[in-house]
Amino acid sequence: MIKVGVLGAAGRVGSAVAAGVNKADDLELVAEVSAGDSLQVLLDKDVDVIVDFTTPAAVMGNLDFCINNGIHCVVGTTGFDDERYQQVRDWCAANEGVGVLVAPNFAISAVLTMAFARQAAPYFESAEVVEYHHPNKLDAPSGTAVKTAQGIADARREAGLGEMPDATEQALDGSRGANVDGVHVHAVRMQGMVAHEEIVFGTTEQSLTIRQDSYGRESFVPGVLTGVREVASHPGLTIGLDKYLGL
Template structure:
């Protein structure tokens, strides 16, 4: 049995994680952290039956009382790095769904993992379909090196472009570099700065932020007299829960810091 705490319990993702963990027979929920709901019952705060578990105000408070096998974090980019250092320094495994960690910060967290023996998964996307899209895009990239990404999210998302889009672009660029292929020259000149989107090495990303969307991504490939489009749609936050549950169960086996859920499949 794997014991779990959830950091950011009253957020939209945090509430779904609480529900998913309580439903899984191989996981045991033992705590939650959220300063905005400190002292409240964890189950009631998540919209389910009372669990008899009081929400803690901080990670420090929670870890002083009890030490779980893994902490799942869905908070904000502003605090995720400090949260991760606190958890990993305590020798607790961590599943991170919060975006905003830089490559340098991930490297520092990896060093902590090596020293403490705690494992960490940083996943831009927990949807199994989204992960399959990324893997497929990387496989197609050597044959279709001209590619752009459109990602669409709700207008309350903290960052742009999404972590999923950035990772997709990274995997595409790595596949093209390995195959020694490049995109054809883009001769377009912007009459309005930013009209062509943002570049991640050789891949352009366009971010859409509008009410009504949840999480969506298109990868558009252009070829000789043909185009190929991959698209994934998360219709609700429930689509991320199988990936979160899988990560909680497998994190003990995956040593160090791992970036991307695809390494758990």
């Protein structure tokens, strides 16, 4: 049995993850931590793996504590950048054997969407990403959209493609979205949405749209549980669930 602690257990995703762990025959939920709770309970309960769905402001402190106490970490909290990833790598280097998975999205459909987008990228002159989320999301664009755009940009570079055609000379601030490695990313925040992404590709007289939709937080649970089961076998920092799925 893998002993699991959920950080952010009172949140919508955290509560869904806690319920998923409780249903699994090979996992045991031994700690549920909410804002203001002491992390000492993770040591008292001898937790093997934590799942973190908290906030960008809290996640680094949580990882500092867990990694340096030998606890594996599966992280769905967003707000990571290169500086934060490097800090996690440094903590892992000082604690050999600890595995950390940081995934911008745990929905299997979203992971496949990112993989498909990278496959398609070399065949189209243009590509843009549009992501749609609920209005309570704290970051924009989403980590999923940023990782999707980075994958498209990498695939374009590997294929020897240059800049995308765009003759825009006048634009209102933000009208072309964020520029992520040369790929424009647009963030929509709208009541009624949960987590959705479209990647639109275009070339001469044709286009391709890849769309992914998560209609509820339970869509993330199977991917999270895969991470919980596999993280101990992947020491150090892993970015993206695709590495665990062989994509």
